[in-house]
Amino acid sequence: MDIKTLEAAATWYVQLNDGDSNAARTHAWRQWLQASPQHAAAWARVEKLQQQWAMVPPQAALSSLGAAQAQRRDVLKVLGLLLAMGGGGWLAAEQVPYRALMAQQRTGTGERRAVQLEDGSQLEMNVDTALDVRFDAKVRTIQLYQGEILVRPLGDLQQRPLIVHTDDGSVLARSTEFSVRKLVQQTRVGVLQASVEVRPQRYPDRVLQLQAGQQASFDPQDFTVAHALPADSTAWLQGMLSVNDWRLGDFIEELGRYRPGVLRCAPSIQAMSISGAFRIDDTDIALANLPKTLPVNVRYLSRYWVSVEPA
Template identity: 40%
Template sequence: MTAAPDRKVFEAAASWYVQFQSEPPSPAQRQAWQQWVESNPAHLAAWNQMEQLQRHLGAMPRDLTRRALSPTQQRRQVLKLLLILAGSGYVGWNVQKHTALSNVWADYSTKVGQRRSIELADGSQIHLNTNTAIDVLFDGQQRLIRLRSGEILVRTGKLGDSRAFFVETEEGRIQALGTRFSVHQLSAKTRVGVLEDRVSIQPNDQQSSPRVLNAGEGVDFRSDRVGAIHPYKLSEAAWINGQLIVLDTPLGEVIRELGRYRSGVLQCDERAARLRVSGTFRLDSTDAVLANLQASLPINVRYFTRYWVSISQTV
């Protein structure tokens, strides 16, 4: 029976991988690596997983070098993903399509239902909503936040800092103009809302002048166009305090929002989805919220499992 690789073996495999990525191995290094692989079946198993990981994450080396990580940091990143894949019984998933795994590379992230706040070197404060991942790149010319997935609320710091402050999404860039604003990466579009001052928006494929948003305004934009401006209310950022605030909102929208904060399936039939809801709900206790909704609305909440919940209208 082949021995299962342990953490130390994975650490060694990660070290060899990073070393080979930084520069081509010398004959002596290649011989040493070959001896290491052949000296123990667990070494070979760990390296085989490393090769599978490389095939399924073809962009991994570019992602590591893009942020100019030190060799030690690179080893930690590779090791972290190797341990996750080993622990999950990795059998050739298409990792690029699984956000939770691809986000292992992020500088900061949250799990489903988790929120966190971080302060950056310039004093800027970033709130990360549920299931969110960001990279941070500060250099001499700019301060850049790359939103990989999810939603953030930004309060920029140091008014005297002359470097431009950007948030980058799949669809384009948002530049802060001394402000407090939110950015949400949705499917094929980005949603922006401004609480204080202004931001400018530049889609990737649009060459016209950036669109400027003022406090109290929000917009959705795609890579080739910016949509119509709509009001953006302070209550839409209540998630930073663990709250969902709605006023005369369709239940279907409320359920979709609650679904972001819990794992599994949370579905609502068409009749129930049309019911109107007002109230303030706690995002860290979605089961209690569902119980309260059932007590106040003509709906039935059925738990098939902890991770599969269905809501239907009763009358």
């Protein structure tokens, strides 16, 4: 079960217990619940929350679920920890979903943040990103569990390289500018300045040298051939999602990263083509503009359940 499904279940739990539930929201939740066996499995974990609440570490617990709207990120963190629990207890510390929930640096849905590292290097975090930073006498390390970052490392007086690790492998750089995005089954790297070295996790002796203006993906065993980095690959830094002849289904999936809850696209219209620049800080505006250029309707069952359907 993927972490996005668990987080969607946690979001529904918060919304249904915020004291402002209504028939439309309940109906939307039931539709989500019945849409997939994975949704039902995630909700089964939610139903154990009351029994498992006592197992939440005291420093993580909130006084009540009534704080949900004011402290949504904290609530989702607690719920995420509970949802990550299986029948045998806490997930092992080495499992990525657990580590992501406990990471030093996290951004939530719709949140982007700039971080200055202890050596002065700059780190830009896109939405739904989790990572740890560790510096020692020999190396500067960023462990990226999920999400997307842009790194601007400074030259280091101790000549320490900066390495970004994911569960697919590593990206080594010194003084350069590059982006790393953790996808479901691979990691994507784009180089804006200078060069980086990419190594798959299982074959660290294999090295792909990426130059400025190049992009490639890698998984634990191999990497793809380098190709041109799209000019709009870092548009998210300016709060934009820029697409050129994308499948509508891919666009809706990408837009869904920037809003809470569930955003789906009907299978019959997923192959439609879409181009344009869209604000990711207000995805409702992006959705409202879709029917103006495509034969589609956008249906809101609730703020957290939106469906793009044929007109």
